[in-house]
Amino acid sequence: MAVYTHVPAEDLSAFVARYDIGDLVAAKGIAEGVENSNYLIDTTRGRYILTLYEKRVAVDDLPYFLALMRHAADRGLPVPKPIEDRAGDALQDLAGRPACVIEFLTGISVTEPTPALCHAAGEALGRLHAATADFKGTRPNALGHEGRLELAAKCLPRAGEIDPDLAGLIETEMAFQKAHWRADLPQATIHADLFPDNMLALGDTVTGIIDFYFACTDARAYDLAVMHGAWCFSNDGAVFYPERAEALEAGYRAAHPISDAEAAAMPVLRRASALRFLLTRAWDWLNTPADALVTRKDPMAFARRLLHYREAE
Known part of the structure; x- marks a missing residue:
């Protein structure tokens, strides 16, 4: 279970409206992971991941993590890039938690790698x-x-x-x-x-x-x-x-x-x-x-x- 903070649908729609990524079509909590709350969100323009950072992640560290992800993605690595809102900010607040929208990457996590x-x-x-x-x-x-x-x-x-x-x-x-x-x-x-x-x-x-x-x-x-x-x-x-x-x-x-x-x-x-x-x-x-x-x-x-x-x- 990895949705510790539940966000009402109307709040999700208003949150997505801050971005130039289209209108919210669907949202689903993601069960994997143990540190944060994660949602898979679909909009009229594509698919994204919404993460709400729970108490185990220090808020002061988040700019470092997001900058690192952006740096790696900009150099062509398969790393999800944080999405900035219309004001140019990647780090947001939602339901009383720091939050970020990142790119969705295809693929699965294997349990028995070859x-x-x-x-x-x-x-x-x-x-x-x-x-x-x-x-x-x-x-x-x-x-x-x-x-x-x-x-x-x-x-x-x-x-x-x-x-x-x-x-x-x-x-x-x-x-x-x-x-x-x-x-x-x-x-x-x-x-x-x-x-x-x-x-x-x-x-x-x-x-x-x-x-x-x-x-x-x-x-x-x-x-x-x-x-x-x-x-x-x-x-x-x-x-x-x-x-x-x-x-x-x-x-x-x-x-x-x-x-x-x-x-x-x-x-x-x-x-x-x-x-x-x-x-x-x-x-x-x-x-x-x-x-x-x-x-x-x-x-x-x-x-x-x-x-x-x-x-x-």
């Missing part, structure tokens, strides 16, 4: 890094190295409620990351959350890169490490698919080089990424009320990924 799609996805990430090399905006990664350690400390006291061995796994990884994290790796604008459900595809062709709301400035290679964990395992983290991993890296290298330092740091980066998603899922698992609309995701799926990375070394 190696060919992994290659295309890696190449899309490389193209994104190349296209945003001159993007002037910056945003700290709240879930970067220090943020992960802080979140780990918050999760530790109750980690045993999820799994008896989870606290020990987190503590061991905290110590490893403190000892091995590389602060000198090349920095860049990164997506930081490029899971298969944040990429659209038709067959093995990437048609869209979406949901930039964790984008930030951090180690460039960390972005590829996030994709490795997201694309190259079964959903429960129990099975690793090496053919997907090889295709993903080959695709990235086809569009953007990987430095020797980045290649050497990749095992640490992959473990850091697995820890990040383990911790955020654990935090939500422990702190989301039972009657909340958000469906909690299993933290142990990334605990298994983390164990795989440790054993692979």
Whole structure:
């Protein structure tokens, strides 16, 4: 469920009238996603996505996200461009929430990507890094190295409620990351959350890169490490698919080089990424009320990924 803020039809019609995109014909809530309220809207001129930003997204960060999306789209990447209203503003207010209309992109989010799609996805990430090399905006990664350690400390006291061995796994990884994290790796604008459900595809062709709301400035290679964990395992983290991993890296290298330092740091980066998603899922698992609309995701799926990375070394 991802419509937390419901907008009456007459309010939607008045909102769409601010834009030069035609008259509202139909609107439907979109169930996918967990962060914001999303509507698919059809007008007499085309199809668009309306997003209402809920409380988990900081309003002050929205100009950065929208500028980044516009920058990438203007350079020919399959990124939905924010639509400006008749006054030239992309960021709006609707139903007491910040809101934005963006382009609609065709495609679907796959759950079991083929190696060919992994290659295309890696190449899309490389193209994104190349296209945003001159993007002037910056945003700290709240879930970067220090943020992960802080979140780990918050999760530790109750980690045993999820799994008896989870606290020990987190503590061991905290110590490893403190000892091995590389602060000198090349920095860049990164997506930081490029899971298969944040990429659209038709067959093995990437048609869209979406949901930039964790984008930030951090180690460039960390972005590829996030994709490795997201694309190259079964959903429960129990099975690793090496053919997907090889295709993903080959695709990235086809569009953007990987430095020797980045290649050497990749095992640490992959473990850091697995820890990040383990911790955020654990935090939500422990702190989301039972009657909340958000469906909690299993933290142990990334605990298994983390164990795989440790054993692979």
